[in-house]
Amino acid sequence: MTRPILSTRGLCKDYGNGQGCFDIDFELYPGEVLGIVGESGSGKSTLLATLAGKLAADRGQVRFLDRDGMAHELTCLPEAERRRLARSEWGYVTQHARDGLRMNVSAGANISERLMALGERHYGRLRERAGDWLDKVEIGADRLDDKPSAFSGGMQQRLQIARNLVTQPRLVFMDEPTGGLDVSVQARFLDLTRRLVHDTGIAVIMVTHDLGVARLLAQRTLVMQRGRVVETGLTDQILDDPQHPYSQLLVSSILQA
């Protein structure tokens, strides 16, 4: 039986004014996509940042299993170790491409950065892999030397995906990756992400306020309200038979469309 790649027990991040996230328990298995949905201010992004170690947790445990099968307790991991994991095992896709990309260097350099951080020092090979990945995310290797500022919003998000997946991470955090995109671009992005996730077998934790996005990508979904998980289950199950009044509200607001 496979062991969960990430499991949390009683995770709390309290901002002190009733905001934050509280008593979060879940398990994530390799190759699984977990959606976290909820309205603005419900603590989804806080939860994601706490899991990724960008914020310090106040209580609880987060256990991560690396590719050698070693377990790491993320809440008390030394920073050097956490950064090593972030480089080699994780990816982080942000809502705004500007936060996740280097806007003043070319797309090729953006993709190669993580490879170089892991010690690759051969220009030809770097370029080849960057080109491959630009093709994979449907931008095209001929745009290798263009800066991200010359790309559309959808392309920038796809470039973020390429930049993160190039080092074959095992867990990718996505914070509202489709937030600023219009519906058709969103659909294309989701389609691509679903294919890449399927092909590479990475685990994804994706925060979104849109249950429709979760429906397309996530096998399992957590519904959050006021910092707490109010419902959890298979995405289809939540869509078909929501139990909590807030989930029912979310589902009714999407299925009518």
Added chain:
Amino acid sequence: MTERQWQYNFGFLDENTKRMLRRGLLKAVAIPGYQVPFGSREMPLPYGWGTGGIQLTASIIGKSDVLKVIDQGADDTTNAVNIRRFFARVTGVATTTRTADATLIQTRHRIPETALCEGQIMVFQVPEPEPLRTLEASEVETRKLHAHQEYGLMHVKLYEDIARFGHVATSYDYPVLVNGRYLASPSPIPKFDNPKLDRSPALMLFGAGREKRLYAIPPYTAVESLAFEDHPFAVQRWPHVCALCGSGDSYLDEIITDDAGHRLFVCSDSDYCQAQRTLQEGMA
């Protein structure tokens, strides 16, 4: 002039400031390439004119030292002349233009062509001590990158150079890895001079006055210029020889001589050029 000299402490700075600087320097020498913060003082020159280098020189200069100051390799340029005269006034030490005679050499932009020897100290004036600054604006973040030795970012710059120009176009302030640990900026010396830093018998001190940082490369420390496996580090070469001394292996400056586009390539190191010519006259 001599009557007024007593009003200043030896070397202009007060003894407590010198002590603070020396403590910083000891730490810098102990951790090669690591940037040590220090309390930079107001100097009688504006920032950008070499206040970092001047403060370092002032803190280590002794009565028996012989000082040489160069700017762009030359002893007779404005900055070099003024800094040399400044120290002659506030310390009374002997000055020279000959590299071999100097015990202390303050420099901007060049390392002398004449090989340095044990016991000599080079003091560099550094405008920007942080090699990662153009890529990462946050000081908090760059210090973390140094602490965790995460230097992949520096290669992003070199990658970008090759992607845009076909070769590493960074020609000065070329980043180096000191003692296999700390990434450092060698100050704006041309990359032509980078190989001279590697295992040099002289002590190299770097001072950035505005940025309030100092760092050091102790004698015989390994200094590696960053590169890609398939784009190895290479220094500049010229198809010319020096028009004055005929030297073919020194760093050349291009000098426009008239409005008709005529130009001259001459050694940037004026002392070296002069020595070569004296040598040739002796042989003739």
